[in-house]
Amino acid sequence: MPLYHNDDQAMLAETASQFMAEEGAIAKQLRHWRDRDCKDGFGHGLWKQMAEMGFTGLLLPEGDGGLGMGHVEAGIVLEEIGRNLTPSPFLTTSVLAGTALAEGSNDMKDRWLPGLISGEHVYAVAIDEGPKHRPEKIATRAEKAGNGFRLSGAKDFVLHGASADMLVVAARTSGSDGDADGITLFAVPKDADGMTHDAVRLVDSSMATHTKFDGVELDGDAVIGEVDGGREILNKVLMAGRVAASSEGVGVARGAMDRTVDYLKQRTQFGKVIGEFQALQHRAAHLYSEVEIARAVTIKAAQLLDAGSEKADLMSSVAKAKVAKAAGLAVREGVQMHGGIGMTDEYDIGLFMKRDRALQEFLGDQYYHAGRVAELSGY
Secondary structure, eight states: OOSSOOHHHHHHHHHHHHHHHHHSOTTTTHHHHHHTTOSSSSOHHHHHHHHHTTOTTTTSOGGGTSOOOOHHHHHHHHHHHHHTTOOOSIIIIIIIIHHHHTTSOHHHHHHHHHHHHHTSOOEEEEOOOSSSOOTTOOOOEEEEETTEEEEEEEEEEEETTTTOSEEEEEEESSSOTTOSSOEEEEEEETTOTTEEEEEEEOTTSOEEEEEEEEEEEEOGGGEESSTTBHHHHHHHHHHHHHHHHHHHHHHHHHHHHHHHHHHHHHOEETTEEGGGSHHHHHHHHHHHHHHHHHHHHHHHHHHHHHHTOTTHHHHHHHHHHHHHHHHHHHHHHHHHHHGGGGGSTTSTHHHHHHHHHHHHHTTOOHHHHHHHHHHHTTO
């Protein structure tokens, strides 16, 4: 498969690029909501605009009211989100929660998907239970209680947790904490008794929560898929999320690189623009190569995921690890080449560094995924 977009995908990229540059721009969204100390960290008006564009239901089948597109197309939208640092629940709602809900019953889809597609609802996914992403170990428990379950435990780093109308929660219904089997996914509504959120603002001004479940009573119809059979669904959610986060990371890298190159063409020193200095040209060329490699491996991972390939899991971690390194290089080089002003809030380049830092930790950093690549490759 070619590692570039076909005509339809190129048209989507042009549409998404124009929309995010105009409606999702840093001054209009990120700075606007940050400076107002917004409790959500994003604008619901923009989320509804994205629904009108068809972005929210992009990954959902046409039979469920979506567009029936794939992860390559979702990656196109996410790249532009990252390129403009647009605060949005697209990753958590449309990709992560949407992937999980697609495995639910028809009744569950009827209850939750219309709000997702219309942009009226925001969903979150609660997986991690510690300072690092370790989905292999899940201790939050859901015990049988009558015709339903009683959920107890705690989750960390739940993006948009306090803003969400529903949380997809991974809990253990059998076995010990480190067992692969015995996991069940639940759709927990925001008004569930016994669920509390401790909201925190992350370094990039987005909002996350430490969420506790103190005997939350759930009906049997809150189960997504089969009881004890949630690990397979969770793996699908994680693969989709890793590729999606990689796509957004490519956008962050490209946005930082674009601003850096523009600055090199404008800043003068010793009577010439600094972009004429060979040392900076070499660094810019190296950065461009690294970002393009990261973009190519991310497109490949999305293509394999859309094709249902057995290699998709491996490549999703390859992409997450590579993008983390490339984006990290892009934001560091950006700040350094801007000089002292790169550390000031007046210039946007520092905001890219903050977004990259939060995104690197989401669903596992480069070291976690480098380890997965080695393990899945037989080392």
